[in-house]
Structures are given as C-alpha cells and as structure tokens.
Amino acid sequence: MTRYAVFLRGINVNGINIKMADLKRELAKLPLQGVETLLASGNVVCSAEAPASEVKDLVEQRLREAFGYDAWVIVLPAERVxxxxxxxxxxxxxxxxxxxxxxxxxxxxxxxxxxAGAGAGAEQVSLGPEAMAWRCPKGATLDSPLSKLGAKARYKSTTTTRNLRTMLKVLDAAGA
Incomplete structure (x- = not known):
C-alpha cells in the first residue's frame, strides 16, 4: 500500500467550487483508503494499492463525473513529495x-x-523531473513571471503550484 499526495489543479477558483466534504465523499467511492482533504485548495492524501498513474486516472475521472469539470491532478507518492x-x-x-x-x-x-521562467528572470531551481521551486516577493505572486507563465492554457493539464508551507502540511497529513 502506497501513501499518495494528490494535488488538484484549478478548484475553488474561476467558478469551479468544490467543498472538501464533497471531494472526500466522491474520492471515498474509489479504491482508495484513508482519504483526507487539506485546506480548500485541492490537496488530498490517501493510500492505494494502485500505481500513481492509475490513481491519477481514477481521481480525474471521478472528479469529471461528480463535479462536471475538466479535472487535472498530480499524484505523487508521499515519500517523493x-x-x-x-x-x-x-x-x-x-x-x-x-x-x-x-x-x-x-x-x-x-x-x-x-x-521560460529562466528566460523571464525567475528565481527558481529544478527539484527533479516532476518539480521546481521558485520564489517571488510577497504581494506579487500573480504578477511574477512563473505565475503568469504557469497560468497559460498550455500548462493547465500538466502542472499545479503550491506554497511550500502547504506542501509541509500535506506531508504532515500523509505521515511522511
């Protein structure tokens, strides 16, 4: 059984509003155990026998059916996070x-x-093939180069961003 962190893209913004209780109820219909939601920005921890790619497909399909939007998620083993x-x-x-x-x-x-972020002068570092870290001044997040670049439709289905403090809360909830 693997403990996973599931990061939803684009909920509770732009008119896609999902209550965490509803999210948890829908994900509990899947072959996942110990489903917990964190904060209102689409962070979930759960356990499954299935590989991450299968968990990703299951969660995206469930969200699309239950909430009627084009759902995209990133699923990583909690240990990798x-x-x-x-x-x-x-x-x-x-x-x-x-x-x-x-x-x-x-x-x-x-x-x-x-x-693209490097070309725009972003302060950033690659953490591995599935993650990058970056910084920006408080109060200027939405105006930062990476925020503007990451908001492009081209990246919508494959990326999502979290504050490092949120990532630490996810790890705590996952027990990793």
Missing part, C-alpha cells in the same frame, strides 16, 4: 518572499516552463 520538499533550497517563510513548488505530470512540459 518529502524528497522534493527536502531538496528545496528556499525557506518556507522568509521576510518579504513566498516560496512555491510547481509540480508536473509531464517532464517535457515542466522543463519548458522552467526554461
């Missing part, structure tokens, strides 16, 4: 700066985003 967070060179809290981790399900697309 722990490794990625440990590899992040930036602190979770810093005067005047936010630290984010962008997760990707398509290595090529994430590399493309990373390269």
């Amino acid at each position: 722990r490794e990625l967070v440990a590899a992040c060179p930036y602190p979770p809290d810093d005067d005047g700066m936010h630290t984010y981790i962008t997760l990707g399900s398509d290595e090529e697309r994430l590399r493309e985003l990373f390269d």
Whole structure:
C-alpha cells in the first residue's frame, strides 16, 4: 500500500467550487483508503494499492463525473513529495518572499516552463523531473513571471503550484 499526495489543479477558483466534504465523499467511492482533504485548495492524501498513474486516472475521472469539470491532478507518492520538499533550497517563510513548488505530470512540459521562467528572470531551481521551486516577493505572486507563465492554457493539464508551507502540511497529513 502506497501513501499518495494528490494535488488538484484549478478548484475553488474561476467558478469551479468544490467543498472538501464533497471531494472526500466522491474520492471515498474509489479504491482508495484513508482519504483526507487539506485546506480548500485541492490537496488530498490517501493510500492505494494502485500505481500513481492509475490513481491519477481514477481521481480525474471521478472528479469529471461528480463535479462536471475538466479535472487535472498530480499524484505523487508521499515519500517523493518529502524528497522534493527536502531538496528545496528556499525557506518556507522568509521576510518579504513566498516560496512555491510547481509540480508536473509531464517532464517535457515542466522543463519548458522552467526554461521560460529562466528566460523571464525567475528565481527558481529544478527539484527533479516532476518539480521546481521558485520564489517571488510577497504581494506579487500573480504578477511574477512563473505565475503568469504557469497560468497559460498550455500548462493547465500538466502542472499545479503550491506554497511550500502547504506542501509541509500535506506531508504532515500523509505521515511522511
């Protein structure tokens, strides 16, 4: 049995509103155990016998059927999330700066985003083939190069971003 972190893209923004109790109820219909939701931004921890790719497909299909939107998720073993967070060179809290981790399900697309961020002067570092960390001044997240680049439709189905503090909460809930 593997403990997973599931990160939903684009819920509770842009008119796609899902209550965490409803999300948990729907995911409990899948062959997942210990389903827990965290915060209202689409973070889930669960356990499954299935590989991450199968969990991803199951969750996306369930969300599409239950909530009627084009759902996209990133699924990683909790242990891998722990490794990625440990590899992040930036602190979770810093005067005047936010630290984010962008997760990707398509290595090529994430590399493309990373390269575009470098070209735009973003302060960033690759954490592995499925994640990158970046920083920006507090109050300027939406205006930061990576936020603007990551919002493009091209990245919608393969990436999602979380504040490093949120990632730490996910790890805590996952027991990793």
